Amino acid sequence: MKHFIQGFFWLGAYVFVSLLPLFVVFIGARPAGRDFVTELSVALGFVGLAMIGLQFFLTARIRLVEAPYGLDVILRFHREISLAAVGIILAHPALILWRDRSFEIFNLPAQPPRVWFATISTLALVAIIATSLWRQVLKLEYETWRILHGTLAIVALGFALGHVIGVGHYIANLWQQLLWTLMVAVSVGVLLYIRVFKPLAMKRTPWRVDQVRDEGGDVWTLQCVPEDHEGFDFSAGQFAWLTLSESPYIIEEHPFSISSSALEDDYVEFTIKELGNFTRHIGKVPPGQRLYIDGPYGAFSFERYPAAGYMFIAGGIGITPIISMLRTLRDYGDTRPLTLLFAGARLENLTFVDEIEELKQQLPHLQTTYVLEHPPDGWDGEVGFVDAELIDEHLSDYPWRNQYFLCGPMPMLINVEQALMEVGVSHTHIHAELFNLV
Numbered sequence: 001m002k003h004f005i006q007g008f009f010w011l012g013a014y015v016f017v018s019l020l021p022l023f024v025v026f027i028g029a030r031p032a033g034r035d036f037v038t039e040l041s042v043a044l045g046f047v048g049l050a051m052i053g054l055q056f057f058l059t060a061r062i063r064l065v066e067a068p069y070g071l072d073v074i075l076r077f078h079r080e081i082s083l084a085a086v087g088i089i090l091a092h093p094a095l096i097l098w099r100d101r102s103f104e105i106f107n108l109p110a111q112p113p114r115v116w117f118a119t120i121s122t123l124a125l126v127a128i129i130a131t132s133l134w135r136q137v138l139k140l141e142y143e144t145w146r147i148l149h150g151t152l153a154i155v156a157l158g159f160a161l162g163h164v165i166g167v168g169h170y171i172a173n174l175w176q177q178l179l180w181t182l183m184v185a186v187s188v189g190v191l192l193y194i195r196v197f198k199p200l201a202m203k204r205t206p207w208r209v210d211q212v213r214d215e216g217g218d219v220w221t222l223q224c225v226p227e228d229h230e231g232f233d234f235s236a237g238q239f240a241w242l243t244l245s246e247s248p249y250i251i252e253e254h255p256f257s258i259s260s261s262a263l264e265d266d267y268v269e270f271t272i273k274e275l276g277n278f279t280r281h282i283g284k285v286p287p288g289q290r291l292y293i294d295g296p297y298g299a300f301s302f303e304r305y306p307a308a309g310y311m312f313i314a315g316g317i318g319i320t321p322i323i324s325m326l327r328t329l330r331d332y333g334d335t336r337p338l339t340l341l342f343a344g345a346r347l348e349n350l351t352f353v354d355e356i357e358e359l360k361q362q363l364p365h366l367q368t369t370y371v372l373e374h375p376p377d378g379w380d381g382e383v384g385f386v387d388a389e390l391i392d393e394h395l396s397d398y399p400w401r402n403q404y405f406l407c408g409p410m411p412m413l414i415n416v417e418q419a420l421m422e423v424g425v426s427h428t429h430i431h432a433e434l435f436n437l438v
């Protein structure tokens with residue numbers, strides 16, 4: 001309920017701030033002799049500008065804002081709403097072009113600086129959208145893209161404000177000046193928070209890699225201990241961003257689910273599969289290596305959703321948040337019915353399988369089913385993929401009383417979600433964690 005109210009509040013705040021320029025700019029004197037199309041175009045420009053300004057706030061990983069939704073939902077919202085914001089902003093010049101029935105505005109050398117500012121801002125916005133939608137096609141490395149994304153966003157907002165000042169309407173009275181000053185102050189403040197104050201705070205809470213464990217199947221567990229501080233509390237299933245460096249100011253950081261129990265006070269663990277440029281070297285991280293942990297984030301946790309029982313469905317390395325939940329349920333001495341469906345390509349991809357079987361001694365109502373695409377000889381578990389039929393077989397008698405946690409590859413998540421909804425499980429009881437936020 002707390003999260004629902006908070007979620008509702010932030011959504012209301014978002015709509016309010018997006019529309020704020022409309023209330024503020026139109027309370028003062030209006031420029032004389034302007035028609036409806038011009039005023040509509042200006043209104044759209046202002047709303048779009050406020051929406052773009054709010055993107056800085058959305059992506060700043062502010063825990064109070066993230067908590068009710070989970071960071072993945074916030075980032076998805078950021079993606080969708082940014083497209084809408086750019087659409088609204090593009091409608092601003094489009095209406096002016098339509099009103100004037102003239103393309104003179106494109107004759108840039110003949111135009112005043114305010115038109116230049118608007119053009120640069122618009123081009124920056126279009127570049128943001130293009131590089132985000134087609135990052136992989138353009139072969140942009142994730143870190144390069146992140147720097148470009150942030151820089152273009154600052155350019156777009158800065159030049160848009162330059163355009164507003166250059167046009168000179170709606171900046172005359174005190175309220176209007178307050179609005180624009182506040183907008184600039186909040187955007188600069190958020191940037192300073194992300195790039196300066198947050199790393200500074202993290203510098204005071206460094207961590208150290210204490211152990212690196214080989215889990216088999218190219219998967220490694222990093223056990224991390226806080227250096228001279230208390231660490232942090234988290235809910236089982238949440239994740240954090242790791243920066244493996246002496247300095248928290250470097251741009252490269254990666255999100256990983258915490259795999260240890262939430263009741264473990266001495267350390268946190270991350271279990272990581274070798275996949276790409278960064279993770280490929282994870283097994284070679286030397287014990288003693290300093291790191292910084294930005295977290296916890298996310299809403300993917302049984303601790304948020306009280307229920308008669310839980311069903312966990314994991315694919316491959318998607319087991320990491322789920323093993324954290326199982327370990328935590330064990331530490332709580334939980335006696336509710338728990339079901340785990342765990343799928344992988346081969347046996348070595350079922351990380352933690354021995355430990356999960358041992359957990360049954362302390363979790364008396366834990367039932368497990370393993371599904372392999374390529375089983376070894378003598379395999380007596382399931383073969384193939386987690387599909388509707390398999391889900392059906394393992395559902396409890398009252399499936400709608402349970403909560404469901406899914407983490408794995410996208411096709412699996414889609415199939416499982418559909419299968420659960422077909423047997424009457426409400427979508428509000430289905431929680432999925434995606435490992436590709438971008």
Ligand SMILES: Cc1cc2nc3c(=O)[nH]c(=O)nc-3n(C[C@H](O)[C@H](O)[C@H](O)COP(=O)(O)OP(=O)(O)OC[C@H]3O[C@@H](n4cnc5c(N)ncnc54)[C@H](O)[C@@H]3O)c2cc1C
Binds near residue numbers: 254256278433436437
């Ligand atoms: C919430 C969440 C929890 C995760 N938990 C785990 C886990 O427990 N264990 C595990 O092995 N993996 C986990 N991942 C996936 C892991 O973050 C990525 O595999 C890793 O960041 C990519 O690094 P790489 O070296 O494998 O690939 P790279 O070669 O560095 O990049 C390959 C692709 O991965 C994506 N990527 C790269 N860096 C980032 C970044 N900083 N943030 C987001 N995406 C990025 C980009 O799409 C990039 O193109 C999780 C991801 C998320 C979003």
